[in-house]
Amino acid sequence: MDNNHKVIEVTDLTKKFGNFTAVSQITFDVNEGEIFGFLGANGAGKTTAMKMLTGLLSPTSGKAKVAGFDVYKQSEQIKKHIGYMSQKFSLYEDLTIVENISFYAGIYGLTDEQISEKTNFLLKKLDLEKSRNELIKSLPLGWKQKLAFSVAIIHDPGIVFLDEPTGGVDPITRRQFWNLIYEASENKKTIFVTTHYMDEAEYCDRISIMVDGKIEALDSPVNLKEKYYCKSINEVFIHLARKNKNQ
Amino acid sequence: MRTFANFILKEVYHITRDWRSLIVLICIPVIQLFLFGYAIRTELNEAEICIIDHSKDYITQEITNKLISSGYFKLNAYIENEKQIEHLFKNGSVKEVIIFEQHFAKKLEKEGKASIMLVADASNPNIATLVTSYTSSIIRTYQLELNAKAIKANTLIIPEVKMMYNPELKSVYMFVPGLIALILMLVSALMTSIAITREKEMGSMEVLLVSPLKPQMIIIGKVVPYVIISFFNSLTVLALSILIFKIPFEGSFLLFTFESVLFIITALALGILISTIANSQLAAMMMSLGGLLMPTVLLSGFIYPVENMPLPLRNTFATCYSYIGFFCFPRTVYNTTE
Numbered sequence: 042m043d044n045n046h047k048v049i050e051v052t053d054l055t056k057k058f059g060n061f062t063a064v065s066q067i068t069f070d071v072n073e074g075e076i077f078g079f080l081g082a083n084g085a086g087k088t089t090a091m092k093m094l095t096g097l098l099s100p101t102s103g104k105a106k107v108a109g110f111d112v113y114k115q116s117e118q119i120k121k122h123i124g125y126m127s128q129k130f131s132l133y134e135d136l137t138i139v140e141n142i143s144f145y146a147g148i149y150g151l152t153d154e155q156i157s158e159k160t161n162f163l164l165k166k167l168d169l170e171k172s173r174n175e176l177i178k179s180l181p182l183g184w185k186q187k188l189a190f191s192v193a194i195i196h197d198p199g200i201v202f203l204d205e206p207t208g209g210v211d212p213i214t215r216r217q218f219w220n221l222i223y224e225a226s227e228n229k230k231t232i233f234v235t236t237h238y239m240d241e242a243e244y245c246d247r248i249s250i251m252v253d254g255k256i257e258a259l260d261s262p263v264n265l266k267e268k269y270y271c272k273s274i275n276e277v278f279i280h281l282a283r284k285n286k287n288q
Numbered sequence: 289m290r291t292f293a294n295f296i297l298k299e300v301y302h303i304t305r306d307w308r309s310l311i312v313l314i315c316i317p318v319i320q321l322f323l324f325g326y327a328i329r330t331e332l333n334e335a336e337i338c339i340i341d342h343s344k345d346y347i348t349q350e351i352t353n354k355l356i357s358s359g360y361f362k363l364n365a366y367i368e369n370e371k372q373i374e375h376l377f378k379n380g381s382v383k384e385v386i387i388f389e390q391h392f393a394k395k396l397e398k399e400g401k402a403s404i405m406l407v408a409d410a411s412n413p414n415i416a417t418l419v420t421s422y423t424s425s426i427i428r429t430y431q432l433e434l435n436a437k438a439i440k441a442n443t444l445i446i447p448e449v450k451m452m453y454n455p456e457l458k459s460v461y462m463f464v465p466g467l468i469a470l471i472l473m474l475v476s477a478l479m480t481s482i483a484i485t486r487e488k489e490m491g492s493m494e495v496l497l498v499s500p501l502k503p504q505m506i507i508i509g510k511v512v513p514y515v516i517i518s519f520f521n522s523l524t525v526l527a528l529s530i531l532i533f534k535i536p537f538e539g540s541f542l543l544f545t546f547e548s549v550l551f552i553i554t555a556l557a558l559g560i561l562i563s564t565i566a567n568s569q570l571a572a573m574m575m576s577l578g579g580l581l582m583p584t585v586l587l588s589g590f591i592y593p594v595e596n597m598p599l600p601l602r603n604t605f606a607t608c609y610s611y612i613g614f615f616c617f618p619r620t621v622y623n624t625t626e
Contacts, residue, residue, distance in 0.1 A: 095498045117500065125498040129491035135305040136298065147294030148499045176305075202498075 046073040048200055048231045049094065054103035056089050063089040065254040066103065071233060073199070076226050078242045079235040080274075081251030082282060087235045088204065090251070094233070095202055096120055108199050121149075124201040126193040128208035132185060134178040138169060141177060142192055149196035163191050183214030190221055194230065201225065203234040207241065219244050239275035250278060252285045291501060295509035302483070303513055313479065317471045317521045318528065324463040325533050331459050332418050335383045336364040338376055343392035351404075354430055355386070360422050377409045384408045384419045464529045468522050472548065473555050473584050475518045478576040480559035484510055485572040488563070511556050518552045555580075 049071035056064040064086040071077045081087045092098040094107050096116030105112040108122040132141045139160055146156040164170045167187055177185060186206060194201055203222075207215045219241070222232055234245070242248050242262060249259040258265055258281055262274055271277045303310055337355070341348050355361050364382050367373075376382040387405040389395070395402040406423055408416035451457055484507070487493040496506050526544070529535045558580060566572035587597075 097494065097497055120498060120500045123498070125495060127491055127494060129494075133298070133302070133492065136301050140298070140301055144294060144298045145499075148291050148496070148501050150291055150500065 047071065048073050048108055049077075049233065050104075050106045051094075052104040054090070054093060054105050055101050056086075056093060056098065057101045062254055064093070064100075067251070067254075067256045069249055069256060069259055071200075071231055073231055074226055074229045075247065076222060076232040076234065076245045078245030078248035079233060079251070080239075080242055080248055080278065081235075085251040086254040087251055091202055091204060091233070091235060095123060095125055121196075122199050124193040124196070124198040126189050126201070126203050126206055128205035132177045132189050132192065135176060137174050137176055138164070138180075138188065139173050141188070142195065145192045146195050151196060159195055163188075163195070167191060183210055183217070186210055186214070186218055187221060190218065194225060198230070200231045200233060203232065205235055205237060207236065207238065215241070239273065239278060242274040242278075248274070250281055252282055257281045257285065292505055292509060295501065295505065296512055299483075299510055299513050303517075313475060313517055314521070314524075316474065317467075317525045320467055320471060321464065321525055321528050321533075324467055325460050325529075331457060332360045332415075332422055334362040335360060335415070335419050336381050337361045337419075337423075338364050338367050338373075338382050338385045340367055340370065340385060340387040342390040343388045345391075345393035347393040347396060348388045351388075351427060351430055352386075354426055355423065358422075358426055360426075373407055377411075380409075382409070383415055384423065386423065460533050461535055464525070464533060464535055468525050468548070469551065470581075470584055471521050471525060472518050472552055473580055475521055476514060476552050476555035477559035477562070477580050478573065479517075480511055480514050480556050481562040481566065481572040481576050482569050483514070484560065484563035485566050485569050489568050507560060511560070515549075515552055515556065518555075519548065522548045522552075 047070045049069075051070070052068050053066045054064060054068070055062065055066050067086075067090060079087055079091070089098065093100045093112060094105060096112060096119050099116075100112060107119045110116075110118040110122070112119065133144070136144065142160045142163060143156050146159055151159065160173075164173055167184070169184070169188070172180070177188075180188070190201075190203070190206065193203075207218055210218065215238070222234070222244075226232055234241075236242065245262065247259065247261050248265065249256050250265075251257065258268075258277070260268070265274065265277050266272065269277050269280050271280060339352060341352070352363075356363050361384075364376075367376070367385075370387070373385050376385065385407040387407065389403050389405075392402045392404075404427065406420050408420050410416040484493075487496065487510070493506075497503065526537070530537055559576065562572055562575045562579070566575055
């Protein structure tokens with residue numbers, strides 16, 4: 042990405058729960074249209090960091106701006122400019138596809154016209170026109186994830202936060218899912234994604250690797266592999282995690 | 289406002305899609321009403337008695353007839369021997385044994401007094417008390433009739449008892465109004481705590497919080513449909529109680545409506561409180577049942593009078609469970625004429 046317009050700026054962001062420091066002085070920037078991978082083992086602080094950026098948690102100290110808004114004072118503004126999708130939840134199982142789409146479009150304040158326009162566009166794009174009135178629970182997981190992603194960006198946010206979006210999905214569907222991410226990125230959307238799958242990390246423009254609340258490495262996948270003399274990101278990750286343990 | 293309406297619409301979908309639960313929600317009041325109205329009655333109904341009649345004269349016969357024709361008692365058998373009593377009580381069906389002493393009529397005529405012994409099975413104290421007091425009162429009435437017939441005027445003081453508001457002492461009058469509070473507690477607190485906890489359990493709460501919806505709007509949006517269902521329920525119970533159980537509704541309907549809404553809001557607040565602590569739907573259910581419903585039934589005066597509790601306890605519960613007041617309230621509204 043040549044464009045250096047920064048949409049996420051984080052400086053020394055810290056979150057403490059009592060004596061435990063979940064996130065310790067992390068600093069990074071994300072550029073517009075970038076696919077930014079946020080890697081780390083369970084409990085490394087990924088989710089906490091993400092919650093601070095999406096306005097769910099307020100930081101203990103440090104600075105952070107998302108879409109130009111301050112996380113301390115303008116979290117309401119941030120919420121209007123971001124999309125969010127988590128692995129745990131995709132869509133309401135007992136609502137139909139159309140109902141889910143119009144619900145999410147509605148809570149983001151879209152008008153009736155925009156909603157029906159978006160709904161038809163999405164159904165066509167995902168080839169779900171025939172099953173528009175089926176309940177979500179009758180859809181295969183892969184379709185749910187794709188639909189959930191499309192719903193998360195239905196209000197055209199500049200930044201999309203994806204919290205392990207491909208958990209439990211087979212490799213082919215994951216590949217298809219990443220095609221959607223690429224497409225969104227080409228439309229100048231910034232993608233902030235956490236993942237467990239190291240092969241997925243290779244698809245990102247840049248990745249950061251968190252170990253014990255700190256960012257240990259931050260660069261493009263190619264550069265990281267060169268720097269640590271590794272063949273894959275998986276090796277880089279193991280190398281960094283071990284190094285930290287041995288200290 | 290549009291986004292809020294949208295949110296409520298989604299909540300309505302949740303409720304109507306799960307039609308089984310919806311039927312339960314709507315049927316609960318009806319089922320409970322019939323259950324409490326017909327099955328649980330604290331007044332006496334055909335309690336089985338045995339009689340040991342050592343006298344076998346016209347007066348003991350008359351008393352026996354009076355007892356049986358009252359409808360409260362059913363004669364199990366005449367027995368001969370006091371030794372059989374224990375055996376009868378152990379079998380369980382006989383609640384009381386009435387023993388007339390020898391030469392009952394003669395003694396009454398000559399000495400002006402004769403004695404009857406009432407032996408009750410007090411393994412259930414409530415029934416024993418009821419049975420003996422019903423019997424005594426029937427005998428007293430008979431005695432008054434005798435006195436009236438007697439030529440010499442008797443100088444007895446005769447109390448005239450008048451039971452106000454519920455002259456027939458029907459327990460339905462007491463249970464049904466209390467039932468409204470019970471049902472409202474069940475639907476409002478239990479269902480809202482479960483509905484909110486479900487969003488937490490599924491993870492959708494996070495998604496909602498990241499959206500521009502204000503948190504208070506999320507809570508209000510989840511609660512509104514249940515306010516409507518609860519209110520509908522209280523009207524159902526009210527209608528059925530008047531139409532089927534013929535309970536007189538003498539108070540102000542407006543006041544009743546207002547107090548119901550007030551109580552629903554209080555119960556919903558409790559439901560929301562529970563949902564903040566509980567992390568799973570199951571936990572929310574257990575907390576609502578154990579923390580709200582059990583005390584509602586046992587400690588609020590629904591079945592047992594609050595006045596029987598020791599004073600400190602009574603004050604504690606009265607403070608903790610705001611709805612104790614509500615249990616008295618429908619009864620009051622039902623029964624007071626303006």
